[in-house]
Amino acid sequence: MTQQNMTIAALQQAYKEGTLTPKQVIKDALERCEQYLDHNIWIELFSLEQLQPYLDALDDSNMADKPLYGIPFAIKDNIELAGFPVTAGCEAYAYTPDKSAFVVQQLIDAGAIPLGKTNLDQFATGLVGVRSPEKWGPCHNSFDKDYISGGSSSGSAVAVALGLVSFSLGTDTAGSGRVPAAFNNLIGLKPTRGLLSTDGVVPACRSLDCVSIFSLTTDDANTVFNVAAEFDANDAFARPNVDTNKGNYGKVGDISFNFAVPQAEQLNFFGNTEYAEQFEKSVKHLENLGGKKHIIDFEPFFTAARLLYEGPWVAERRMATEGVDRHAMLQVIQDILATQEEARADDLFKAEYKLQACRQQVREVLACYDFILTPTAGTTYTIEQVQADPIKLNSNLGHYTNFMNLLDCSAIAVPTGFITSGLPFGVTLFSRAFSDARLLTYANLMQQSLRLPLGAIELECPDSSAPIAGTGDRITLAVCGAHLQGQPLNYQLTERGGVFLEKTVTANAYKLYALAGGPPMRPGLVRDKQGTAIEIELWSIPTATLGSFLAGIAAPLGLGKLEVTDGRWVTGFICESYGLDDAMDITAFGSWREYLLNK
Template identity: 55%
Template sequence: MKTTINLDIPSLLQAYRSGNLTPATVVSHLLQRAAEFSDHNAWIFLASEEDLAPYLERLQQTSPDELPLYGIPFAVKDNIDVAGMPTTAACEAYRYHPERHAAVVEALVSAGAIPLGKTNLDQFATGLVGTRSPEPWGACHNSFNTDYISGGSSSGSAVATALGLVSFALGTDTAGSGRVPAAFNNLIGLKPTLGRLSVRGVVPACQSLDCVAIFARTAGQAQSVLSVASETDLDDPWQREPPTGNRPLPEHFRFGIPADEQLDFDGDKGARALFAESIRQLESLGGERVTVDFQPFLDAARLLYEGPWVAERYLATSPLIQEQPNALLAVTRGVISQGADGSATDAFQAQYRLKALKHRADRVWEQVDVMLTPTTPTIYTIDQLKQEPVAHNSRLGTYTNFMNLLDYSAISVPSGFLDTGLPLGCTLFMPAFQDEALLALASRLHPLTSDTVGALEDTLVSPALTATVGTIEVLVCGAHLTGLPLNHQLTSRNAVLSETTETASCYRMYLLAGGPPLRPGMFRDETSGISLPVEIWRVPEDQFGSFVAGIPAPLGIGKVELANGRWVSGFICEPIGLEGADEITHLGGWRGFLESC
């Protein structure tokens, strides 16, 4: 379907800057457009222009140059508070009217974003299907074909984004609720690291495992939202302080895939073929596939609903279940009520079991840098789900239920279309706080698997991202080069090679006294220097200090100019170190010198 306004965040911001659009005209257009898709049941509460007037009036006092999300329309899953809009969690008896935004909504609004309304969901975020919402809202329908499920529990947020009703949307993801709907609606679905985003103002499902998720048109736009939403919330006891350093993804990375006998597609040959294509596309990006034992991940996934964690769902809803049991759908009440029967013994046994499984699962990271799985085995029609509501829902969590239990970050990326015309997704995941590395890889994979955005005809524009958060670039020119004696000082600190390049044409190189190992000194000379070959490594920030502390005089870290004019931190030599040293500039760099020996 066509849209008259491109809702890509960069496109909207440019239109605002040029004066071609205003936030008011965009809001008016989108509210009219939402009415055209009322049969999808995406909304629980859709704001009016009157409701949104305060947001628009505030934007008149500022500009897109001051606010990173100026005038960007977004949707909010109706278990996340928006001041002035009701919160129901898809249960009328639970309805309340918050006076304060959830912390993550507050951060986005402060950055200029406009919340258009609250979206439909599987009641109390208990489900992965999108059909567990009672009247008057009803099942949320897939954006491509209303006969199919939208995926849940963040169903309306995904569908609203896929239909071009908002630029992005917030969901929650405890068991896959932010990834499954993304896969079924041809979107990016980011489940950040547990605790990365504040959950204050979010209706609990499993409070120790709840995450706010982001639905976006591209990985780059998901990163823009994540960076704004990642504000520290001192009032949230569940938010975690990120590490100061991150391990960057190598240029030639290893990605793990489950053994073939551990893959489940529920008999869907088309889904199996799409996953095989995702593997091939990752290989085309420089990845090397590694088959791993996926059993500990599968075993951990079963703990989420077969173990005591369902008691957290009961804790969150027990007053309502006890006083008004019929206020909940029978299937929702049935799942949650299982949590009333556990014991402390059960809880500790499950914790011990999870600890053992995580120990096994974490060993996989010794073999690979990132993991790739399907997001779901397949997709079902609404009629199929009615016939097997529990079994099919459980199957959809095969590759998602374990993620928060094992403390990984994950992103669902479109992987193409089935013969039915329905999309599916694949999932990339890594250890905690590797969100930016995942987004960078997703930004490269996405254009290889899809040409359009959501259920729209909008052309996908997904510029490649570079994951730099928590890392520092270091230029090396001598014994720290790949394969040379001191390279281990980088690799042992989880540094990775970022680029092989050349300096600007103004450097000379000398063989310094001392050793072993032999070391060069690089010196800037704008009158008689040349361009020298170098490598740039990305070092985790928390490892940079110990690396620099080990550098002996007369060497040190300073700024070096590259051939393209960029300046980076790298090895330089103090002039005193060149006294009595032999010049080797004419040999064309350190490797040239070693070959001449």
């Protein structure tokens, strides 16, 4: 059977041209699913008859009004779909909801068709994909059935990798939406916590849970994200998206960017030298694309990660399974839930204080760089290896993932290569909350430049249809201090779709002052007949985001007109005269960077 191109753009084009219908796509997908039953992908695969109501709903629909018209997708079986049982990988827990999870309903309303409910590590507790009862069995890797698929969103990832659906929903509390992406050559988006509603999702750790997206391309991930990221007032943990995180996804223009990696001695590949080599290749590739690498101390991230299973958050997992006979669970799940049973309220507060200290330590690090890069996982294992040592090996896989939601980060897993066995390798790009569009943009840069085949189906990587990120009506903005590349507030430009234009200087008519206060430290630029040329950067940002940028500028600074050395007048930072009362004249340094290096 010929493999159908299941990317959203390809299916939409076929529908427009009349060469395919949604029913043909669904029928073909169900037939291909039968070929992969031994991969243990599904807890329940729907029949064509069960899917007919979804197809019928498209009959009177306008494709232009439904961004996911006729697009098949899979649902991890800890997420509710009306009229179909939810098991969370445990038969004793099963129940049938009368309405769909908010995020699922958003997708269906946009025209997507759910093909079935997918296998998972029981109660979404695991990163391996083998913690499923014998009835469903371990989910097998899409490249090599002897290897783990990654978990807990195992079936969701493998279904996309084998071209059975266009995208799928997983959940990601500790890495469950990224590790399976890495092991199956997929894009795995773990959005900002709260952007995708968890109403109708069986909780693992409710305060940390996140619905995730698996796709073949970043374009598809972005399309699904834009549909799914609707604020849900019924979800106590929901957060509305911010304007700077909307509409800024696309291709990276001809600009430099800054990324950070952990210190070499903090990287752990658990003896897998090929994974270490692949990560180094990924770093070099980003440098060749214009990225400037920075080295950071990763210990605050690791400290936060250890809190997830060594601290009182395990109690949240026990709360999620209250009322379920512990003996109905797999032994490994019982063992995990049995830890930290003696934790007290003061233990929770001690852990929260430690976590808050980590948050403070990483706050400026997250603000300084366009993204931080790590391996998604340090190694991979066979199913047999994991079954022989289920706790330790699972823990190894969370080395680079467990801290993300505790530290309120957004993240995306991206395929970057293959090891000699043919298994895929991937990296994760992450940053602070509400950086989803920016991370997708840099993930798109990597996918488009590497041109790896998609999933496990040898489908050629298509050209991205996205525009240059943040293009449209734009304004040139001059910055001279904390908004320069590599400085703590530069993210306020990049997250608004800002594009670096050039490094230059002002006319010979300005003085530079180090203002009182901070952090962050900031300079003030003042026009003065006795002044000189001061280093600046010119950036292009969409005029639609200029208002929010201006609103974030603290007195005594503001925006006004500034003269560039070539005679142009552009919008730039200026300083009110009263702000100089306690300021230090640093004009002699000629630039804010030189002052910081030599002060």
